Amino acid sequence: MDMTVTPHPALNDPLQRALIEAIQGGLPLVARPYAAIAERLGVSEREVIRSIQTLLEQGVIKRLGVVVRHYELGYDANAMVVWDIPDARIGEIGRRLGGVPYVTLCYRRPRQLPQWPYNLFTMIHGRDRAEVLARVDELVCSVGLEAVAHQVLFSRRRFKQRGACYSAAAGMPGDPASSGASR
Amino acid sequence: MGRPAVTLSEAERRLLDEYQRGLPLDPRPFARVAERLGISERQVLDRLQRLQDIGVVSRVGPVFRPNRVGVSTLAALAVPPDSLAQVADVVSAFAEVNHNYEREHDYNLWFVVTARDAVQLEQVLETIAARTGLEPLNLPMLEDYYIDLGFRLQWT
Structure with missing residues (x-):
């Protein structure tokens, strides 16, 4: 099992670590959110802004903004579509699928034979099942995946959804969201 | 629709x-x-x-790239349908579990586990296995092919 992950250097910086813990649940919705965070951490507003800038440049933060919940917007048909791609072609096909507008996640993951033969995971959202299935068909044709086994796993119930909680993982006092059941 | x-x-x-x-x-x-x-x-x-x-927005803030801060994995359990809700509650109770969904498959419970390091991650999966009597599939991300530009909404 490949579980080796190189922790990002930002993790070794106590300020960055504290900042990540302070902002992971979202910024306070006040006029000067970075100043509010700064006050909690005992640093300056400029330092907070500069640190977030650095995390964005380093790619630790992918994006900073409004995080939407698809289901509440009526995109209630979300399907995880998994593919058994020949290893030699996975990079090429992964990059092509990852660039399709309605594919919202595209990860390579290990097969777990014999139970699980699929190595490429895509997420496809749609406003209903028919739209999702039409998009899967379109992907099969446009990328030439007719010979590739795939399965469509529609979501049914959502038991829990929230941002990753690294502070809980680090043994810090849990954030209030962590106990929240799904809506 | x-x-x-x-x-x-x-x-x-x-x-x-x-x-x-x-x-x-x-x-x-x-x-x-x-x-x-x-x-x-x-x-x-x-x-x-x-x-x-109203729950349309979960937060205004950062989306972290997977496995840059801590480690995470996607895991799945094949739960007998009758005990699905009960097992889902056991899984959701872990602070390290952030997403937890029922999906249409024999592997019908899918969740993301995030931890500070691989050791803690392994412990969470082992504890889930012990408490549920079910062996999780452990499917850590190996490569990310998606450039996250946010979700494209259609209003029509």
Whole structure:
């Protein structure tokens, strides 16, 4: 099992670590959110802004903004579509699928034979099942995946959804969201 | 069609369309957003608060790249249908579990586990196995082919 992950250097910086813990649940919705965070951490507003800038440049933060919940917007048909791609072609096909507008996640993951033969995971959202299935068909044709086994796993119930909680993982006092059941 | 979505104002739609990324790194980020949308800073804050309250927005803040801060994995359990809700509760109770969904498959419970390091991650999976009597599939991400530009919404 490949579980080796190189922790990002930002993790070794106590300020960055504290900042990540302070902002992971979202910024306070006040006029000067970075100043509010700064006050909690005992640093300056400029330092907070500069640190977030650095995390964005380093790619630790992918994006900073409004995080939407698809289901509440009526995109209630979300399907995880998994593919058994020949290893030699996975990079090429992964990059092509990852660039399709309605594919919202595209990860390579290990097969777990014999139970699980699929190595490429895509997420496809749609406003209903028919739209999702039409998009899967379109992907099969446009990328030439007719010979590739795939399965469509529609979501049914959502038991829990929230941002990753690294502070809980680090043994810090849990954030209030962590106990929240799904809506 | 899917169930009708909540009714959103023009300003709220623009917040969702235009600010999934690029929240200004300015001391008054919402004032900068307000200037672009032609409304007041107070209105931007009120709109965002409402979107959060009704659950359309989970937060205004960062999306971290997987496995840069801590480690995570996607895991799945094949749960007998009769005990699915019960097992889901056991899994959701872990602070390290953030997403937990039922999906249509023999592997019918899918969840993401995030931990500080691989050792802690392994412990969580082992504890889940012990408490549920079910062996999780452990499917850590090996490569990310998706460039996250935020979710493209269609309003029609």
